[in-house]
Amino acid sequence: MSMLAAFALxxxxxxxxxxxxxxxxxxxxTIDAYHQISKIIADIKPDTIIISSPHAPYLRDGFFVGSSxxxxxxxxxxxxxxxxxxxDIDKDFAISLRGVNDHVRLYDSGDLGxxxxxxxxxxxxxxxxxxHWVIMGISTLSKEAHKQVGRDILSVSEKSGxxxxxxxxxxxxxxxxxxxxxxxxxxxxxxxxKITDILSSGNFDSLDSLDEELCEKAGECGLLGLHVLxxxxxxxxxxxxxxxxxxxxxxxxxxxSFILKQKDPYVDLARRTIEHYVKKxxxxxxxxxxxxxLPLKQSSGVFVSIHRQGRLRxxxxxxxxxxxxxxxxxxxxxxxxxxxxxxxxxxSVSELKDLDISVDILTEPQKISNKxxxxxxxxxxxxxAGSRRGLLLPDLEGIDSIDQQVLIAKRKGGIETDEHxxxxxxxxxxxxx
Numbered sequence: 013m014s015m016l017a018a019f020a021l022x023x024x025x026x027x028x029x030x031x032x033x034x035x036x037x038x039x040x041x042t043i044d045a046y047h048q049i050s051k052i053i054a055d056i057k058p059d060t061i062i063i064s065s066p067h068a069p070y071l072r073d074g075f076f077v078g079s080s081x082x083x084x085x086x087x088x089x090x091x092x093x094x095x096x097x098x099x100d101i102d103k104d105f106a107i108s109l110r111g112v113n114d115h116v117r118l119y120d121s122g123d124l125g126x127x128x129x130x131x132x133x134x135x136x137x138x139x140x141x142x143x144h145w146v147i148m149g150i151s152t153l154s155k156e157a158h159k160q161v162g163r164d165i166l167s168v169s170e171k172s173g174x175x176x177x178x179x180x181x182x183x184x185x186x187x188x189x190x191x192x193x194x195x196x197x198x199x200x201x202x203x204x205x206k207i208t209d210i211l212s213s214g215n216f217d218s219l220d221s222l223d224e225e226l227c228e229k230a231g232e233c234g235l236l237g238l239h240v241l242x243x244x245x246x247x248x249x250x251x252x253x254x255x256x257x258x259x260x261x262x263x264x265x266x267x268x269s270f271i272l273k274q275k276d277p278y279v280d281l282a283r284r285t286i287e288h289y290v291k292k293x294x295x296x297x298x299x300x301x302x303x304x305x306l307p308l309k310q311s312s313g314v315f316v317s318i319h320r321q322g323r324l325r326x327x328x329x330x331x332x333x334x335x336x337x338x339x340x341x342x343x344x345x346x347x348x349x350x351x352x353x354x355x356x357x358x359x360s361v362s363e364l365k366d367l368d369i370s371v372d373i374l375t376e377p378q379k380i381s382n383k384x385x386x387x388x389x390x391x392x393x394x395x396x397a398g399s400r401r402g403l404l405l406p407d408l409e410g411i412d413s414i415d416q417q418v419l420i421a422k423r424k425g426g427i428e429t430d431e432h433x434x435x436x437x438x439x440x441x442x443x444x445x
Contacts, residue, residue, distance in 0.1 A: 014170040015272055016056050018178040018244050019049055020211055020234070022265035023065070023132040025090045038260045045255035045267035046136040052269060054140035059174035060102040061143050062165060064240050065129030065181045066233040068149030071117060075161055076149035078125045079106040079118040083147065085126025097126070097134055102144040105172060109146075113164040115157060116148075125149060129181040150236040155220070158236050162243020180241040182234020184208075184264030192262015194231045203230035204257070204264040207238070211268035214252030216242035232264075241270075249273040278371040278443040281339060282316050282346040286369070289347045290359050296343060313374035314341040315405060315440075316349040318359065320366050326353040331377065331394060331403060331438075342371055370444040372405055377436035386414045386437055395421045395433040402427060406440060 026032040027043050036043060053061070069076040078101055086096035101122075110116040119125070125147040137143070150158065162178075169176040184207055185200035186193050203226055210218050219235075219242055227235055255267045288296040315329025328348035335341045346369075350359040359367070377394055380386070386393055392406040395418060402425025404417055411417050419429065427433060 014172075014275075015166055015176045015178060015244060015248070016058065016274070017052065017272060018180070018241055018250075018270040020180045020182070020238060020241060020266060020268040020270075021046070021049065021133050022183045022234075022263075022267065023067075023129045023181050024183070024261070024263065024265060025087060025128050025132060026261070027132060028087075028095065028135050030095060031087065031090055031092055039258055039265060041256040041258050042265045042267060046133075047139075048255060049267065049269060050136045050140045052271075053137055053143075053177055056175060056177060057141070058143055058177040060105055060146060060172075061137070061177045061179060062105070062146040062148065063130055063133060063179040063181055064148050064150060064237045065125065065127055066150050066237060067127035067129040068125035068147060069119070070149055070151065072152045074115040074117040074153070075113075075151050076125060077106050077109060077116050077118055078121070078147040079103050079110075080120045080122040083122040083126050083145070085123070085131050087128065087131065089128065095131075095135070097131060097138070099134070099138075099142070100144045102146050102174075105144075105146050105168060105174075105176075108168045108172065109161075109164060112167060113161055115151070115153060115161065133179055133181055148240075150240070155236070155239045158239035159243035159246070162240040163246050164243075165240070166244050166246065166248070178241065178244045180234065180237035182232070182237040184232050184234060184259070184266055185230040186233070186263045187229070187231045188259045188264060189262035194262075196262075197229055197231075199226050199229040200231065200264070203227060203232065204259065204266070207232075207235075207264075208254055208257050208266055210238075211266055212252065212254035214245075214250065214270060216245060245270055245272075276371075276443045276445070278342060278373070279369050279445055281342050282369050282371050283367075285343045285346040286318070286350045286359065286367070287364055290350060290361055290364060295347065310338045311336070312338055312341065313438075314338065314345050315372040315374070316342065316345040317370045317372070317405075318349050319368040319370075320363055325359065325363070325367065326350055326356050328353055329372070329374075329403075331374065331401075338373070368445055370442060372440040372442050375439045377438045380435050380437050383414050383418055383435060386417065386435075388412065388414055388417045391437040391439060393417055393421050394436040394438065395425055395427060396436070397425070397427045397431055397433045400425045400427050407442075 187200035311333035326349040404421040
């Protein structure tokens with residue numbers, strides 16, 4: 013398991029009915045979007061929700077991260093101490109994050125960091141379910157440092173074996189109306205338009221090109237949290253959606269979702285193995301929990317195929333397993349496909365970004381009496397003549413007949429066209445990006 017979704021959420025206490033007392037109806041689109049987000053999270057059933065808040069302790073040289081077993085907070089600051097929460101903290105995740113990022117500062121106090129930047133999202137999310145949380149703050153450190161802590165959150169998530177959701181809590185410009193909290197300035201609306209365009213498109217690279225003077229004049233509190241979010245989403249495939257934006261009280265409230273497309277664990281293992289080998293010329297060394305849910309006790313024949321720009325770039329496999337488990341079978345065949353296929357030069361570092369990878373898990377071969385028992389879409393074929401044998405996978409582009417399938421398998425095995433062969437068929441479960 014790993015990061016499953018991320019969200020950009022505002023934190024107006026007035027959105028809570030007991031605080032708004034009717035005024036919340038002026039931001040009904042925000043409230044409706046909040047309920048939609050809460051339902052998405054409930055459907056995911058995450059183990060842990062990580063939330064960054066600009067109102068958590070703000071450190072000059074690092075990132076506040078709460079590491080107590082439990083935390084507590086209420087809305088006393090907004091004259092509603094009766095609206096209170098007590099919830100569990102994922103202390104293990106906090107400690108693991110500290111282990112990979114020297115800027116993380118752990119604080120074992122249950123009342124630190126539990127501000128309205130955390131409590132407003134929690135009010136809506138807890139209506140659908142109860143979860144463990146990790147609360148973190150932003151910092152005076154650079155934008156790149158914020159992106160790096162986001163990348164580290166993603167890395168720890170991938171190794172945790174848990175289902176994780178990330179929330180960047182923050183409001184946009186506070187200077188949208190003359191009667192707003194900080195008055196009106198034209199740059200406020202300009203800033204909010206640029207940010208909502210980024211949230212809608214999911215193009216977080218554009219954050220780096222924002223004019224610093226514009227950001228300063230806008231009077232926002234959510235931008236650095238979005239840099240953390242950009243790190244969390246770094247190099248991930250996801251769908252982005254801006255669910256709502258409004259600012260009737262002079263503060264911009266944007267709600268956006270980013271649903272990550274989950275990696276196939278078989279392909280992910282093959283890709284990580286290939287990238288590590290091509291860059292370092294050594295086998296990837298990983299812990300058992302890095303196999304990302306692969307059945308370690310299963311053994312099967314495996315073929316790893318690599319394509320680049322639609323053309324075959326390497327394909328090596330084993331008809332029957334020769335390693336102690338499926339994961340190792342994938343890893344060793346992935347290295348062979350990228351570096352030892354005699355038909356191709358080894359894959360170079362510059363090619364890695366363009367590779368499409370598929371992993372075929374083979375069933376145990378069954379001997380057949382004649383080729384009428386084959387089906388080019390469903391079955392692969394193995395042909396055997398003495399010590400020579402050739403194999404062809406099923407459902408390959410350009411292979412349209414059984415005769416063609418058998419002929420190519422013979423050719424691959426160095427077997428003459430008219431030579432008698434024993435035939436075996438097998439099925440595959442194909443995994444691809």
